[in-house]
Amino acid sequence: MTGILMTQVGTPIIGQAAWLLGKIMDGIYQVMNNVFGVQNIGVCIILLTIVIYTLMIPLTVKSQKFTRISSIMNPELQKIQKKYQGKKDQVSVQKMQEETNLLYEKYGTSPMGGCSSMFIQLPFLWAMWYVIRAIPAYVGQVKEVYTPLLNGIMATDGWQKIMEAIGKEQPILMDPSKYDYSNTNILIDALYKFQSSTWDTLIDKFPHLENTIESTMEQLNHMNYFLGLDIAEAPMALIRSGLAAGAIGIVIAAVLIPVLSGLTQYLSVKVSTQTNNSIEANSQMNATMRSMNIMFPLISVFMCFTLPTGLGIYWVVSAVVRTVQTFFINHYLNKIPVEVLIEKNKAKAEKKRKNKKEVDARNLNQMAQKKTKTIEDELMREEKLEAAKRQNANAKEGSLAAKANMVKRFNESNK
Numbered sequence: 001m002t003g004i005l006m007t008q009v010g011t012p013i014i015g016q017a018a019w020l021l022g023k024i025m026d027g028i029y030q031v032m033n034n035v036f037g038v039q040n041i042g043v044c045i046i047l048l049t050i051v052i053y054t055l056m057i058p059l060t061v062k063s064q065k066f067t068r069i070s071s072i073m074n075p076e077l078q079k080i081q082k083k084y085q086g087k088k089d090q091v092s093v094q095k096m097q098e099e100t101n102l103l104y105e106k107y108g109t110s111p112m113g114g115c116s117s118m119f120i121q122l123p124f125l126w127a128m129w130y131v132i133r134a135i136p137a138y139v140g141q142v143k144e145v146y147t148p149l150l151n152g153i154m155a156t157d158g159w160q161k162i163m164e165a166i167g168k169e170q171p172i173l174m175d176p177s178k179y180d181y182s183n184t185n186i187l188i189d190a191l192y193k194f195q196s197s198t199w200d201t202l203i204d205k206f207p208h209l210e211n212t213i214e215s216t217m218e219q220l221n222h223m224n225y226f227l228g229l230d231i232a233e234a235p236m237a238l239i240r241s242g243l244a245a246g247a248i249g250i251v252i253a254a255v256l257i258p259v260l261s262g263l264t265q266y267l268s269v270k271v272s273t274q275t276n277n278s279i280e281a282n283s284q285m286n287a288t289m290r291s292m293n294i295m296f297p298l299i300s301v302f303m304c305f306t307l308p309t310g311l312g313i314y315w316v317v318s319a320v321v322r323t324v325q326t327f328f329i330n331h332y333l334n335k336i337p338v339e340v341l342i343e344k345n346k347a348k349a350e351k352k353r354k355n356k357k358e359v360d361a362r363n364l365n366q367m368a369q370k371k372t373k374t375i376e377d378e379l380m381r382e383e384k385l386e387a388a389k390r391q392n393a394n395a396k397e398g399s400l401a402a403k404a405n406m407v408k409r410f411n412e413s414n415k
Helices: 014-034 041-055 057-083 090-106 113-133 140-145 147-154 159-167 184-192 196-205 207-224 235-245 248-272 284-306 309-334 338-393 400-414
Strands: none
Touching: 014 041, 014 113, 014 140, 041 057, 041 113, 041 207, 041 309, 057 090, 057 309, 057 338, 113 309, 140 147, 140 207, 147 159, 147 184, 147 207, 159 184, 159 196, 196 207, 235 248, 235 284, 235 309, 248 284, 248 309, 284 309
16 A cells, blocks of 8 residues: 555554554544644644553563663673574584573563564554554544545546646656546545645636635644644645745744654663663674664654654654653662562563463363363264164164165175
8 A cells, every 4th residue: 555645554463553543543633623622633643642652651661671681681691692602503502592591581581572562562653653644544524624625526527637637746746557546535645645836736727616625725724734834744845835935934843843853862762771871881782772872863854854744743752752751761660679670570480481381281181171072972973883783784674774784785796
C-alpha cells in the first residue's frame, strides 16, 4: 500500500496496531469535539502521543532496568568474548555459549531482555506514524468533511480525467497508472495532500463547486491548523508559501518544528544513556551511544522538513514525553541498588522456569493420557472385530451373516 494515505495500512501486526490506535484517536477527537468543542487534529495528536507513551511505561521501566544491569554485566561478558576470540571450533563455540548463558542466569536476565520491550513497542510506534499520516482513514468525522465535495466532483462530466491530471502533478504525485481515481478512498488520498495552490486549481476546474470547495477548505483549516501551521503540509512547503506571501511568522513556525524535533530527540537520547555511568568512557558501547546521540536528531530534522507537520509535532511531543518519563524512571531506579534489581530479576527468572517446567509436565502428562486412550481404543476396536468374526463364522444357514460369508469366500477364491 505504498503511497496510499486514506486506505488503512494492511501490514500484519502494524495494521492491527494502527487500527487500535486509530480507534483511540477517533475516540479522543469525539471527546474533544463533543465535550470541549475542540475540533483540532494537532491537539488530538498530542493527546494520543501522551496516552500511548503512558501505556508503555511498564515496558520503558523494564528497558531501563535491563540497561542498568547490562552496565554491570557487560565487562564480564566482554571477558568471555575476549577469552574465546578467534576460536571457531565447535567445542570453543559451545563453551562460550554455555558461559554466556550462565552469566545471563547469574544476573537474572537473557540476551533478549532489552530487545523484548522494544519489539513490543515498535509496531505501535510505526502504527502511530501511519495513523498521523492518514488521519481521514482513522477519524470518521474528518473523512465526512470530504463527502459533499466528493459527491459534487463525481457528479460532474469528465471528473476523473480532471482529477487524474491534478493528481499526477506536484504536490500530489499520485500517477493515474498506479492509482484508481474511481475509488473514493483514492480521491480522499489526493484531496488530503492538497495545498493552497492545488485548491485554487480545483476551483478553476470545477467552478460550479466553488462554494462547496471553500466550505470544505474552511472546515479542514479549522481542523488541521495548529499554531498557525497546516499539519497536513510539510514544513518545507509552508516555508516556500510563507516566503512567497511574505508571512514571516509562518516561516519561523515552520522552521521551529524540525529544529525542536532535533533538539528534543537529542535530549531524549542524552537522558536515556545517562544510566550507563559505569561503562568506560572509551568503550565501544559508549562510542556507539555518542554516535546515536548525534545521528538520530539529525535524521529527525531532515525528515521533519519533508514530511507532514503533524508527524513533526508527534516527534517533538513523543521526545518530550520520553525524556520526562526516563528522567523520573531513572530517579526512581537510582534509589534501588543494582544488587536488589538483580535479585528480583533472578527470582522472576526462577519463577518462569518453574512455571515452564509445570506446563511441560502437564503437557507431557496430557500427551501420555491421550496416547494411552488411543491404544485402549485401538485394542477395544480389535476385540470387537474379532468378536464379530467369531459370530459370523457360526452364523446359521440362510441368515444374512451366512450369505455375507459366502460372498466373502467367493471373492477370495476368485482373487
